[in-house]
Amino acid sequence: MLPAVCSRLFSTRDDSGRSWLLRSGGILVLPAILCVILASCVAPAVTGGSCDLDPAPAGDEAAIRAVIEAEGHYVVTQQIDALMALWTESAFVANAKNTPDTADDDQFWREKDAIRHRYVRTVFPGAPAAAAPADLEIRIDGNRAEVTATTRIGAEVAPAGDRWVLAKSGQCWFLESLTYNLEAQQP
Amino acid sequence: MANRTTWSAVAIGLLLAIGLIAVYYPQLAPALGSAPSLSAGDEFTYITDLDFWQRTPRERAVLATSRFDLGHDLNDVPMEVGPWKGVDDPETNREVMILLEPEQYVQRLYDDDQGRYLWLTMVGGRSSQPFHAPDICYDADGWQYDLGSHATALEDGGEIYGLWLHGKKLFEGDTVPEEHVVYYFYLFPDEQRNQADGIVLFKTTSARFGTLEETLAMHEAFVREFFRKAGAPAELAQALP
Numbered sequence: 001m002l003p004a005v006c007s008r009l010f011s012t013r014d015d016s017g018r019s020w021l022l023r024s025g026g027i028l029v030l031p032a033i034l035c036v037i038l039a040s041c042v043a044p045a046v047t048g049g050s051c052d053l054d055p056a057p058a059g060d061e062a063a064i065r066a067v068i069e070a071e072g073h074y075v076v077t078q079q080i081d082a083l084m085a086l087w088t089e090s091a092f093v094a095n096a097k098n099t100p101d102t103a104d105d106d107q108f109w110r111e112k113d114a115i116r117h118r119y120v121r122t123v124f125p126g127a128p129a130a131a132a133p134a135d136l137e138i139r140i141d142g143n144r145a146e147v148t149a150t151t152r153i154g155a156e157v158a159p160a161g162d163r164w165v166l167a168k169s170g171q172c173w174f175l176e177s178l179t180y181n182l183e184a185q186q187p
Numbered sequence: 188m189a190n191r192t193t194w195s196a197v198a199i200g201l202l203l204a205i206g207l208i209a210v211y212y213p214q215l216a217p218a219l220g221s222a223p224s225l226s227a228g229d230e231f232t233y234i235t236d237l238d239f240w241q242r243t244p245r246e247r248a249v250l251a252t253s254r255f256d257l258g259h260d261l262n263d264v265p266m267e268v269g270p271w272k273g274v275d276d277p278e279t280n281r282e283v284m285i286l287l288e289p290e291q292y293v294q295r296l297y298d299d300d301q302g303r304y305l306w307l308t309m310v311g312g313r314s315s316q317p318f319h320a321p322d323i324c325y326d327a328d329g330w331q332y333d334l335g336s337h338a339t340a341l342e343d344g345g346e347i348y349g350l351w352l353h354g355k356k357l358f359e360g361d362t363v364p365e366e367h368v369v370y371y372f373y374l375f376p377d378e379q380r381n382q383a384d385g386i387v388l389f390k391t392t393s394a395r396f397g398t399l400e401e402t403l404a405m406h407e408a409f410v411r412e413f414f415r416k417a418g419a420p421a422e423l424a425q426a427l428p
Contacts, residue, residue, distance in 0.1 A: 080241060105331060107331060107332060107333060108333040108334070108335075109333075109334050109335070110333065110334065110335035111335055111336060113237055113243070113245060113335070113336030113348065113350065114334045114335045114336060114350065116237075116238075116243060117237065117238065117320070117322075117334065117350055118334075120238060120240060120241070121238075121320045121322070121323065122322075122323075
């Protein structure tokens with residue numbers, strides 16, 4: 001059946017010598033377009049980070065703010081896949097352990113598998129009822145941004161204790177790192 | 188004319204059908220029963236993952252060289268694999284058993300021909316209780332640690348993922364901190380991952396030999412002795428005889 005159709009498509013010619021395929025080009029465009037449209041429906045879209053948020057934030061600063069707020073929201077609702085979509089592959093989380101001037105004692109969760117593990121095994125079991133960042137200080141430098149924030153996780157308040165670094169890929173902002181417990185311990 | 192119209196309709200119909208099949212085959216295949224799946228009956232085939240609570244993107248099907256399920260005695264896992272020779276090194280801290288209440292708990296000390304050593308701990312259970320993430324315990328005991336993931340490439344293809352922990356603690360009277368490198372993952376008997384069917388934690392622990400990367404390479408070489416091939420569950424099922 002198929003060879004016969006192909007034979008008709010490519011060899012049948014009319015009196016002018018034009019192939020049936022060429023004459024039928026207009027008709028064939030439609031199914032071709034349909035195929036492309038169908039394929040694009042299931043093709044993975046390059047999204048993530050701020051581009052996945054609803055409503056889509058307008059402008060860099062709004063997108064950065066929205067990503068950080070979404071992180072807090074997804075922590076409370078324990079939506080691990082949505083959380084992970086906010087982070088870059090090479091991201092890290094660091095616990096500065098309240099000694100911001102001493103890097104030796106910092107504790108790292110490197111890359112997304114470890115960050116996921118931290119959420120699931122350390123953050124979620126605490127069942128935070130609210131994790132809203134406040135007092136955001138945003139500094140944008142091209143496709144990178146640094147944000148200092150005060151985080152409130154339930155009753156715990158860390159004034160200027162968090163430093164977020166975000167990176168822009170395409171039109172989307174992603175979390176690249178979080179360093180927390182940056183507030184120095186009082187003697 | 189009518190003949191040409193018929194051919195046009197046939198050609199358009201065929202193109203549409205081919206396009207639809209090409210686009211939707213991945214979604215339709217399981218429903219059509221054409222994607223094989225792994226089951227508990229498959230010999231030495233397990234599901235590995237970094238976590239037992241939820242599937243992660245690192246979930247893999249793996250072909251093992253030993254039995255790692257609660258239908259079998261974990262003590263039957265070989266004492267000698269490649270250059271490694273093991274001896275039983277049972278957990279002596281009774282609190283561990285009281286706290287975890289594992290169905291099976293096997294701990295061994297293996298060493299290789301280069302004088303390196305590591306502990307293999309296999310913990311089996313049918314609930315979440317026996318499976319405390321190692322970092323929780325290290326944290327509670329005052330260790331400083333970093334955490335990440337590492338892929339173990341297998342001899343016959345594919346890779347499985349484990350989480351690593353690099354812990355340091357300065358004990359009283361010591362001038363140099365003690366260091367531990369831990370590498371672990373979970374094994375399930377089938378894709379359903381029902382806790383009641385049993386979960387096995389496969390964990391290796393050693394001192395640091397060379398750099399962290401060199402130490403992880405040693406753990407990887409050890410793990411490779413027990414697992415041959417990995418892939419997506421359907422892929423591996425397809426490859427099974």
